[in-house]
Amino acid sequence: MLEHRVQPAIRGLRAYDPGHDMVALRRAADAALVELGSNENPYGPSPLARDAVVKHLDELALYPDPRGGDLKRALAQRHGVAVEQIVLGDGSHELLMQLAQVFAGPDAGVVASQYGFAVYSIAAAAVGAPFRAAPALAMDHAMAAGHDLDAIVAAVDANTHLVYLANPNNPTGTWCGIDAIERFLARIPDDVIVAIDEAYAEFVDAPEWASAIALVARHSNLIVLRTFSKAHGLAGLRVGYGIAQPELIGWLERVRESFNVNLLGLAAAEASLGDPAHVGEGVRKNKIERERLADALRSRGLFVFPSQTNFLLVRFGEDAARIDEALRTRGIVPRPMGGYGLPDCLRITIGTADQNATLLAALDALR
Structure with a gap:
């Protein structure tokens, strides 16, 4: 009813997609989720x-x-x-x-x-x-x-x-x-x-x-x-x-x-x-886990894009959507990339050593 009052540029605008509804997923989960979809810092802010x-x-x-x-x-x-x-x-x-x-x-x-x-x-x-x-x-x-x-x-x-x-x-x-x-x-x-x-x-x-x-x-x-x-x-x-x-x-x-x-x-x-010491320590841990996780994913036959961030873009092929859903049922939340024109990929935030181990174990169970 109000469309004729909306500016033309806004009518065709698609709102930013933040990925999965994390609030809803947290409320529905029986235990803490392994949240690897939003590139957040798993080590938290400085004291x-x-x-x-x-x-x-x-x-x-x-x-x-x-x-x-x-x-x-x-x-x-x-x-x-x-x-x-x-x-x-x-x-x-x-x-x-x-x-x-x-x-x-x-x-x-x-x-x-x-x-x-x-x-x-x-x-x-x-x-x-x-x-x-x-x-x-x-x-x-x-x-x-x-x-x-x-x-x-x-x-x-x-x-x-x-x-x-x-x-x-x-x-x-x-x-x-x-x-x-x-x-x-x-x-x-x-x-x-x-x-x-x-x-x-x-x-x-x-x-x-x-x-x-x-x-x-x-x-x-x-x-x-x-x-x-x-x-x-x-x-x-x-x-x-x-x-x-x-x-x-x-x-x-x-x-x-x-x-x-x-x-x-x-x-x-x-x-x-x-x-700066706190920030630097988080960055140091991220580098170690980024290299470790990338190597582990590549050893499983997956294509991992080069990264200098706190996340990895990983190509799962035609199984990407299925793997995304299966991981979520196990309490692990990556970020689907269909909205970026990369439907065969998932973006995975570099988590802690324990979080990354949980992810890898879940992926192995899905193979």
Whole structure:
């Protein structure tokens, strides 16, 4: 009945698919689930972050700092940038949407890679912007299904205003080295905004990778996005940030919702920055388990995409849907990839050693 009042861009919009209904699955389960579908940190946040949350509970009746000043100053010190170069978001998801709101539209297109994060196309659709997905690398490439930077450059035309690029990428886990990123940026017109999404940056140990934050000073059209949801273990508090030159940040600030990062999120994120040892220990454990789990899955004849994240994309072939369902009946929840055009794959978060052992035992029982 209300469809005729809905904006045309929204009518064709498909909402973000978070995967299985975890709340319903938890309520129906007889025991704790092995949750391996949302790339959450199984080791949890820093004790300092927990203490910061408790400390601020008596302030819940108060609005948070609308500027997020303390967190911005901590981030500026961490990354060697000015406070004016930082924008905070309700997770990096909000910033991805704001970038399209500010820079894209019916006559201002968006380009991303095939198999890129689902929010990129959603952000474009929400503002009625034409969206073009550049073909990913072939499956026989060493970075199978990863970004083809040449193809992305070729997809940019005179009507392109915004490019999204996840590095490392979700859901494939693949990555691009910093030299390739520099060459890529040099080929993008200076008036096309490039958003490099580094949500999984802390997990990378590939020597050729480096953060694009170091390139912001040379590229006025570049913004680099980060999140506290993954390595920092604060997914439930929704805190993200972007780093760019002040002019670009200023445009995003115009559409930023007031008090968009909550009181507890600001406090916990700042405290987590002050505990690099905790974050580093989680990253160290993730690397060990990522390599161990990938080797174990490959030894079982499965194709495992290369990954520098806290998850693995695994090809199960035509049995993927059946295996997904069978694992769930055993209390193990991966992420189906049909919505990404990869129906033969499941994305598996790197869990603890015990969680990964449980997964492997279940897979063996299904063979």
